Amino acid sequence: MKILFLNGPNLNLLGQREPDVYGRTTLAEIEAKVRERAKKLGAEIEFRQSNLEGELVAWIQQAKGEFDVIVLNAAAYTHTSIALRDAIVATEVPTIEIHLSNIHAREEFRHKSVIAPVCRGQIVGFGANSYILAVEASINVNAS
Numbered sequence: 001m002k003i004l005f006l007n008g009p010n011l012n013l014l015g016q017r018e019p020d021v022y023g024r025t026t027l028a029e030i031e032a033k034v035r036e037r038a039k040k041l042g043a044e045i046e047f048r049q050s051n052l053e054g055e056l057v058a059w060i061q062q063a064k065g066e067f068d069v070i071v072l073n074a075a076a077y078t079h080t081s082i083a084l085r086d087a088i089v090a091t092e093v094p095t096i097e098i099h100l101s102n103i104h105a106r107e108e109f110r111h112k113s114v115i116a117p118v119c120r121g122q123i124v125g126f127g128a129n130s131y132i133l134a135v136e137a138s139i140n141v142n143a144s
């Protein structure tokens with residue numbers, strides 16, 4: 001089981017960025033926790049971040065045949081990017097949408113996810129733990 005974690009814009013600033021919303025855990029610390037959990041469950045992890053939409057699109061496209069699951073925190077692109085949505089459909093790799101914050105409990109413009117309809121499911125609102133839950137969800141992605 002190979003899982004590709006992709007993180008979108010501004011997530012490189014986790015730890016210092018709006019800590020009341022996103023917590024104080026850095027992306028590197030989240031990656032370490034994910035690796036630890038994945039190792040216990042026998043999964044292999046690749047963990048990446050980009051502030052560029054096109055780079056995220058390219059990584060999603062390249063995941064075909066390389067990864068069993070994509071876990072995607074598309075950050076602000078969640079709400080706008082038809083390009084990411086089309087890439088998810090094109091790659092045919094099961095994709096799980098995640099967010100640290102509960103996007104449905106925030107500003108109205110965050111309630112809409114243009115990628116949600118083409119993802120297997122959505123994990124939101126558990127802070128850094130959303131990433132750990134995504135490891136569990138990935139292992140079981142084809143179970144139901």
Ligand code: DQA
Pocket residue numbers: 009010011073074075076077078098099100101102103110
């Ligand atoms: C986020 C939620 C998005 O609305 C926001 O633009 C982010 C982070 C989250 O993980 O809670 O950058 O994806």
